Amino acid sequence: MNDLIVETIESYNIYLSKLPNGCLLIAEKLREDQIQVALNNIKDFTEGLIWLVDASDLLGKNEIKVEISIERVHEFLNEINDALEIQDYNLVADLFEYELIEFFANLDLIKLKQ
Amino acid sequence: MKLEKLVAKDGRPTLKADGIFIYSKYKPIEDAMFFIKKEIHENVEGYLLVGLGLGYHLYALSNLVSSKKKIIVLCLCKEEIKLFTDSIFYEELKKYPNIKIVTDIASLEIELDYQVIIPNAWMQVMDQAHPLYPFLMDIKIKQMSYKRFAPLMNENFKHNTQLSDFNLPEYANQIKHKRIACLVSSGPSLNETKEWLKPINDEVFILSVGSALKPLLSRGIIPNAVIITDSQSEIADQLRNCRYAGQIFYLCTADYNTVRNYKYNRCILLQNGYRPAEELADQIDYPKLDTGGSVATSAFSLLEYFKFDTVILFGQDLGFAGKQTHALNSTSGREIQKLEKLIKVDSNNGKSIFTTLNLHSYLKWFEKKTSSSKVKVYNTALHGAKIGSVPFINEMQFLEIIYNNYSGKQ
Numbered sequence: 389m390n391d392l393i394v395e396t397i398e399s400y401n402i403y404l405s406k407l408p409n410g411c412l413l414i415a416e417k418l419r420e421d422q423i424q425v426a427l428n429n430i431k432d433f434t435e436g437l438i439w440l441v442d443a444s445d446l447l448g449k450n451e452i453k454v455e456i457s458i459e460r461v462h463e464f465l466n467e468i469n470d471a472l473e474i475q476d477y478n479l480v481a482d483l484f485e486y487e488l489i490e491f492f493a494n495l496d497l498i499k500l501k502q
Numbered sequence: 503m504k505l506e507k508l509v510a511k512d513g514r515p516t517l518k519a520d521g522i523f524i525y526s527k528y529k530p531i532e533d534a535m536f537f538i539k540k541e542i543h544e545n546v547e548g549y550l551l552v553g554l555g556l557g558y559h560l561y562a563l564s565n566l567v568s569s570k571k572k573i574i575v576l577c578l579c580k581e582e583i584k585l586f587t588d589s590i591f592y593e594e595l596k597k598y599p600n601i602k603i604v605t606d607i608a609s610l611e612i613e614l615d616y617q618v619i620i621p622n623a624w625m626q627v628m629d630q631a632h633p634l635y636p637f638l639m640d641i642k643i644k645q646m647s648y649k650r651f652a653p654l655m656n657e658n659f660k661h662n663t664q665l666s667d668f669n670l671p672e673y674a675n676q677i678k679h680k681r682i683a684c685l686v687s688s689g690p691s692l693n694e695t696k697e698w699l700k701p702i703n704d705e706v707f708i709l710s711v712g713s714a715l716k717p718l719l720s721r722g723i724i725p726n727a728v729i730i731t732d733s734q735s736e737i738a739d740q741l742r743n744c745r746y747a748g749q750i751f752y753l754c755t756a757d758y759n760t761v762r763n764y765k766y767n768r769c770i771l772l773q774n775g776y777r778p779a780e781e782l783a784d785q786i787d788y789p790k791l792d793t794g795g796s797v798a799t800s801a802f803s804l805l806e807y808f809k810f811d812t813v814i815l816f817g818q819d820l821g822f823a824g825k826q827t828h829a830l831n832s833t834s835g836r837e838i839q840k841l842e843k844l845i846k847v848d849s850n851n852g853k854s855i856f857t858t859l860n861l862h863s864y865l866k867w868f869e870k871k872t873s874s875s876k877v878k879v880y881n882t883a884l885h886g887a888k889i890g891s892v893p894f895i896n897e898m899q900f901l902e903i904i905y906n907n908y909s910g911k912q
């Protein structure tokens with residue numbers, strides 16, 4: 389396994405393990421009406437998630453098994469986007485707190501022994 | 503307003519208004535409690551809670567505060583009363599003598615030291631034609647802004663007040679012979695009107711907001727002073743890499759590093775509405791200014807303090823016909839995003855333009871201030887928002903005002 393793949397796996401695992409707390413922070417900021425802060429965090433979250441999806445795709449092409457369901461990620465992003473479009477921040481907070489946290493918390497980290 | 507009662511994921515009733523969830527779709531009662539817990543201040547005499555709905559915010563509030571404190575609930579539509587009487591908390595809450603629910607603003611009585619609590623979802627669905635809408639929106643915007651920036655403001659205040667730049671009264675004495683001030687903001691009209699200032703640069707007192715400095719300098723116009731108020735570090739761009747070495751005024755909560763790095767004449771401003779500044783001002787007998795929430799409104803308060811007879815507003819558009827919010831070369835400025843709530847206002851050109859919630863708040867501040875101020879105010883933003891009865895003046899009229907002052911006529 390080359391160094392680049394190892395680094396990518398390490399970054400993937402680190403980012404994945406931070407996501408549940410990140411989602412909780414976004415939900416809390418929305419519920420406190422700290423909308424602008426939450427929107428900035430959502431922007432960062434979205435960019436990170438796109439990286440995660442790209443990384444999992446590349447790792448898959450290098451025969452590294454990655455559990456994340458890209459279809460499910462797209463569904464979440466679409467739901468969040470729809471709620472943001474109508475500025476339903478309570479719903480966005482719900483999605484982060486009650487859907488996304490559970491989704492990411494249930495994903496296994498990639499084992500480096502592969 | 504269309505209210506829709508639904509069943510949440512936890513089996514409790516929840517509520518949508520005009521398609522937006524007022525409470526959580528999953529755990530509505532816990533969500534309301536979380537919000538109120540984070541929001542309430544204890545050292546107030548009472549509370550004005552906006553929005554009744556299913557009574558969840560009211561229930562949370564009544565459980566978290568002393569029963570001696572008055573709670574006034576403002577319903578935004580009469581249908582909320584029916585919803586509330588069907589609520590699981592109705593029987594309990596109706597017994598509390600300190601709770602009053604009002605549907606008619608004529609029966610709304612609150613004290614100055616009541617905390618106003620406005621869950622953002624109610625603000626979003628509130629009818630913009632409601633007489634209280636602009637006031638509540640103004641309060642909500644300022645609350646959200648303060649919540650976001652309070653730690654930064656406190657840090658800046660701590661450091662700025664150690665710089666010992668408390669020389670406002672002395673500065674006021676130095677300029678008391680000047681009668682006309684030009685308050686230069688960086689709205690789109692400044693692109694054209696800044697040319698008016700060049701020939702009369704020395705005849706008037708020019709106070710520029712930080713974001714208008716570079717547009718002025720690009721035309722060789724040197725302001726007498728610059729004012730900065732923002733607590734964020736981005737304002738450093740306003741003073742960086744430009745050949746300005748004149749006076750700056752800064753709010754005590756402005757970005758400390760920007761202030762500290764400015765090596766020329768500085769003067770600190772203490773504002774009303776920020777308790778540490780109020781206490782310090784009283785302690786050292788220093789003037790306090792109303793800020794109005796923006797650098798331009800702060801600048802106007804400063805010019806009022808200096809007792810100018812006349813203030814002419816430049817770049818004070820407070821609205822836009824196009825999509826750009828600020829002048830070219832300004833360090834501020836952005837494109838209006840399609841999701842932003844826009845309000846239609848009258849323009850000086852006789853048509854209507856749009857403004858954002860923030861700018862609308864400042865517009866209302868200017869209207870109120872200029873209607874009661876002794877200062878004669880004029881506006882040069884032809885395509886900007888009309889500020890109450892502040893007259894618009896073109897270039898000829900502007901030069902006439904300057905000439906009349908210079909030759910001693912009024």
